[in-house]
Amino acid sequence: MSPKILGVGYSVPDHRVTNQDLAQVIDTNDAWITERTGIKTRYLSNHENTSDLAVMAAQRAIKDAQIDPQMIDCILVATLTPDAMMPCTAALVQAKLNLNSQRMMVFDLNGACSGFILALQTIDALIQSGQVTMALVIGAETLSKILDYSDRSTAVLFGDGAGAFVVGQDQICKPWVHFVNTQGDTEQTLTTDGVELNGSLRNIQGQTPYLRMKGQAVFRFAVKAVEDAIRQILLKSNLSIEEIDLIIPHQANARILSHVAEKMKFPMDKFVMNMDEFGNTSSASIPIAYAQAKSKGLIHQDMNIILVGFGAGLIWAGTLIEL
Ligand code: UT7
Numbered sequence: 001m002s003p004k005i006l007g008v009g010y011s012v013p014d015h016r017v018t019n020q021d022l023a024q025v026i027d028t029n030d031a032w033i034t035e036r037t038g039i040k041t042r043y044l045s046n047h048e049n050t051s052d053l054a055v056m057a058a059q060r061a062i063k064d065a066q067i068d069p070q071m072i073d074c075i076l077v078a079t080l081t082p083d084a085m086m087p088c089t090a091a092l093v094q095a096k097l098n099l100n101s102q103r104m105m106v107f108d109l110n111g112a113c114s115g116f117i118l119a120l121q122t123i124d125a126l127i128q129s130g131q132v133t134m135a136l137v138i139g140a141e142t143l144s145k146i147l148d149y150s151d152r153s154t155a156v157l158f159g160d161g162a163g164a165f166v167v168g169q170d171q172i173c174k175p176w177v178h179f180v181n182t183q184g185d186t187e188q189t190l191t192t193d194g195v196e197l198n199g200s201l202r203n204i205q206g207q208t209p210y211l212r213m214k215g216q217a218v219f220r221f222a223v224k225a226v227e228d229a230i231r232q233i234l235l236k237s238n239l240s241i242e243e244i245d246l247i248i249p250h251q252a253n254a255r256i257l258s259h260v261a262e263k264m265k266f267p268m269d270k271f272v273m274n275m276d277e278f279g280n281t282s283s284a285s286i287p288i289a290y291a292q293a294k295s296k297g298l299i300h301q302d303m304n305i306i307l308v309g310f311g312a313g314l315i316w317a318g319t320l321i322e323l
Contacts, residue, residue: 003120003127004170005321006067008291009060011053012043012161012278013142019156028152038254042159042279044144049083051092053162054140057287058093064294065166067134069097072166074105074135076123078115078283080192080312081141082108089140105132112190113250113311114180115139115283116163120307120319121178127169138164139283146192148210157252158211159279163287173322179232180317189214189221190312218311222252225316226260229308233318241266245303248293250310251275251285272298282311299323 018041019030033039045053054077062069075090082089090106105126111118116139126132140162149155185191193209226249234241247270249257254273261268272293281288286307293299303323310316 001128001130001169001171002173002175003124003167004173005165006168007061007063007065007166008164008287008294009057009064010161010163010288010291011056011060012159013045013048013053015044015046016041017044022156026149026152026155028156033156036255037157038273038275039157039279040276043161045142045160048142048160050079050081050140050142050162051083051089051096053142053160054089054093054138054164055096057140057162057164058097058136058138061136061164061166061291067166069099070101071134072099072136073101073103074123074126074132075099076119076135076137077108078111078119078139079108079141080110080112080115080282081143081145093136093138111283111309111315111317112313113252113282113285114309114313114315114317116286117307117309117317117319118180118315120165120176121180121317123167124176124178127167133169135167136164137167138162139285139287141282141284143211143282146209146211151210153215154211154213157280159281161278161281161284161288163284163291165287177233177237177320178318179229179236180315181228183314185312185314187214187217188212189217189314219253219256221314222256222310223259225310225314226256226308227263229310229316229318230264230306233306233320237320239304239320243304244270244306246270246272246293246298246305247308248272248286248289248305249308251278251289252280252311
């Protein structure tokens with residue numbers, strides 16, 4: 001049995017924030033953000049939490065797949081900004097969608113900006129083992145709740161949103177080809193604190209754990225990581241770069257992708273990019289980009305598509321989907 005994408009969907013909060021809006025409250029400007037990143041707008045949540053965005057994306061994916069939602073027996077949410085430390089966001093999604101199948105596996109996975117690729121790789125294994133037959137695989141984030149609006153080097157980059165795939169099983173679909181690697185990060189290159197260890201009987205009422213990033217170090221890592229993930233997938237699948245129709249990467253920075261395209265002599269227009277509209281939505285960026293590309297008619301039968309994630313960990317990962 002191979003996995004098959006049956007439907008896709010995405011959602012973002014109502015509130016759209018332009019670079020000019022940010023420049024009203026942060027020492028920044030539209031020219032800097034646009035030139036350095038390619039980002040023009042992002043959506044930031046006023047009232048939607050991660051599970052709310054995940055549910056909206058999931059409902060659209062279920063509609064796109066035209067399936068009975070009660071057939072879903074697994075919900076996997078990739079997120080680094082869950083609603084709560086427990087229960088997992090996937091359990092909240094199950095409750096909000098009112099899914100009560102005879103058996104249901106739900107869990108969250110935190111692989112930061114590579115999270116959605118790790119989720120696809122996990123679901124593939126669960127489908128192949130027969131443990132899961134129909135899954136909702138979601139990448140969802142409300143990164144706005146961990147942004148430090150006094151740090152202009154990170155606050156302008158990120159946005160909120162969710163993307164979802166309904167993944168079923170198929171006997172004739174080509175198997176997905178995966179790659180993943182991690183370079184255990186001890187340098188706090190890209191990090192958000194967790195609950196502090198204060199010593200027993202000394203816990204303090206929580207403070208917001210902010211996202212921190214050494215931008216240039218991540219940039220250098222990202223350029224190498226995207227190229228490596230693509231090359232490893234080509235090697236494993238015996239395909240040439242010319243046989244790849246689309247690459248859907250994590251949407252961090254347009255300059256990262258233009259460096260990779262130049263190095264690999266790959267036309268830029270094969271990269272699906274939408275960071276201009278959504279900013280960097282971490283684990284949600286790849287499924288949002290996929291779902292939006294599909295709604296624009298850019299994805300067709302018989303295409304070879306590589307999805308590539310990279311980010312905190314430092315993790316980088318890719319999956320080839322031959323439609
Ligand atoms: O999703 C996880 C993966 N994340 C990434 O892939 C992000 C990778 N990194 C990047 O995309 C880039 O490193 C950034 C976009 C984060 C930063 O771009 P940069 O070209 O590396 O800029 P920089 O950090 O070297 O800063 C250059 C200048 C500095 O000023 P001085 O010291 O040269 O006077 C910064 O203070 O730009 C300044 N700066 C800003 N200016 C206006 C930093 N942020 C801003 C800002 N607006 N928002």
